[in-house]
Amino acid sequence: MTTLLGCIADDFTGATDLAGLLARSGVRVSLRIGVPETPPTETASFEVIALKTRTAPVSEAVAQCRAALSWLREAGAQRFFWKYCSTFDSTAEGNIGPVAEALMADLGVDQTIYCPAFPENGRSIFMGTLFVGEQPLAESPMKDHPLTPMRDSNLMRLLAPQVTGKTGLVNRLTVARGPAAIRGTLQKLAGQGVAHVILDAVADEDLQQIAAACQTMRLLTGGSALAMPLPGLYAAEGLLPQNAGSFSTPAIGDGAIVLSGSCSAMTRAQVATYAQGAPSHRLDPIHLARAGTGDAKAWLAQQEMNAAPIVYATAEPEDVRAAQTELGTEAAGAVVEAALAELAVLARDQGARRFVVAGGETSGAVTQALGVTQLDIGAEIAPGVPWTYCTSAGQQIALALKSGNFGTEGFFAEALTLLERR
Numbered sequence: 001m002t003t004l005l006g007c008i009a010d011d012f013t014g015a016t017d018l019a020g021l022l023a024r025s026g027v028r029v030s031l032r033i034g035v036p037e038t039p040p041t042e043t044a045s046f047e048v049i050a051l052k053t054r055t056a057p058v059s060e061a062v063a064q065c066r067a068a069l070s071w072l073r074e075a076g077a078q079r080f081f082w083k084y085c086s087t088f089d090s091t092a093e094g095n096i097g098p099v100a101e102a103l104m105a106d107l108g109v110d111q112t113i114y115c116p117a118f119p120e121n122g123r124s125i126f127m128g129t130l131f132v133g134e135q136p137l138a139e140s141p142m143k144d145h146p147l148t149p150m151r152d153s154n155l156m157r158l159l160a161p162q163v164t165g166k167t168g169l170v171n172r173l174t175v176a177r178g179p180a181a182i183r184g185t186l187q188k189l190a191g192q193g194v195a196h197v198i199l200d201a202v203a204d205e206d207l208q209q210i211a212a213a214c215q216t217m218r219l220l221t222g223g224s225a226l227a228m229p230l231p232g233l234y235a236a237e238g239l240l241p242q243n244a245g246s247f248s249t250p251a252i253g254d255g256a257i258v259l260s261g262s263c264s265a266m267t268r269a270q271v272a273t274y275a276q277g278a279p280s281h282r283l284d285p286i287h288l289a290r291a292g293t294g295d296a297k298a299w300l301a302q303q304e305m306n307a308a309p310i311v312y313a314t315a316e317p318e319d320v321r322a323a324q325t326e327l328g329t330e331a332a333g334a335v336v337e338a339a340l341a342e343l344a345v346l347a348r349d350q351g352a353r354r355f356v357v358a359g360g361e362t363s364g365a366v367t368q369a370l371g372v373t374q375l376d377i378g379a380e381i382a383p384g385v386p387w388t389y390c391t392s393a394g395q396q397i398a399l400a401l402k403s404g405n406f407g408t409e410g411f412f413a414e415a416l417t418l419l420e421r422r
């Protein structure tokens, strides 16, 4: 099937979030892990390529995203979506802006839009300022993120240093006036040479108006919620074939494991809740760096996968800072990611078939270690977190890749229960 929308996501939880929101429309969404090594053959109307580029060096992120774009164009896509985090997670150099500029250059477009708003999960944008719930981004727990601490809430100030072109804003007052007003302002800004336009959105209705105004643009950028209206809009354009449809859920074995490398406020609460009722093992990055994974592997070997144990490195901000001071930020993250990836493979070999993974970088490491290349999208557990299905070493498995900030306190148990009921 010819691909209508080709999407590139900068991390794995972001990719499943996007795929899940597109799949709400009932269309089949295919998610590839990394840029496929073979040319596109059996493609879906909506293709998402998951990359692990959020904190990669700029040149590497740009090269991977351009390769993904090229594969998606080969699959027939004419329109593209660059998905990044609803909290605009990025470093001072990128990679949101540099990737957008590279994709624009490859597609020959002069302007694109940026809208990370995800109202259902409390992310809204007003006058260019990004809010998490009622707090400006830089006052939210995102200020303490281990890899991308967000210390400014103004999207124009965050984006401007990441791009070479001019930045501008379509504010909420214009967005509320609907697609014609939005298009008019975008054209006016284009006349002033503004290439990178941030759009305010505080509710799903705003995103619907923005998507309707911009659905024919070759490149859109933003959070998953901006893409959610696109299948409906494409159907109204007569672009969606009748048989674009869905996929049937496979049977999955009972063994389960929860792996958490996210240190977000929500994940900390989720780990504390789940660990009260399940076997748990905490990973300490300093111990891992000195002594390796021997203790963790020995603990795991004694666990029944039917008891759905949890292994976590999730820690309070002061403990994360202590590990980073001792090991360096990158090395502290890497040692945890490598340990959780190794344990995921051992758990699979011990019979785990359902994997709940918390954290975007963590999910990338685990999914890659499990040798997964493609995911089908199933039921949504919480807004932006679907169950996904794939094979690993010849076994049918299910993965729930949870963004650090998503879900409520009972998420881990809820995820496993939802799968049991199906």
Ligand SMILES: Nc1ncnc2c1ncn2[C@@H]1O[C@H](COP(=O)(O)OP(=O)(O)O)[C@@H](O)[C@H]1O
Pocket: 013, 145, 146, 147, 261, 262, 263, 264, 267, 285, 313, 314, 315, 319, 320, 321, 323, 324, 332, 333, 334, 335, 336, 337, 358, 359, 360, 361, 362, 363, 402, 403, 404, 405
């Ligand atoms: N105790 C810890 N100390 C330092 N870094 C940690 C610790 N626990 C996890 N990390 C690292 O923090 C990062 C969390 O990022 P990620 O998995 O993307 O979570 P989130 O989805 O919350 O952003 C990962 O690189 C992880 O390995």
Ligand SMILES: O=C(O)[C@@H](O)C(=O)COP(=O)(O)O
Pocket: 011, 013, 014, 015, 017, 018, 084, 085, 086, 087, 118, 223, 224, 359, 360, 361, 384, 402, 403, 404, 405
């Ligand atoms: O847009 C979002 O918030 C998520 O889809 C996302 O990108 C998740 O990133 P992590 O919080 O790093 O898991």
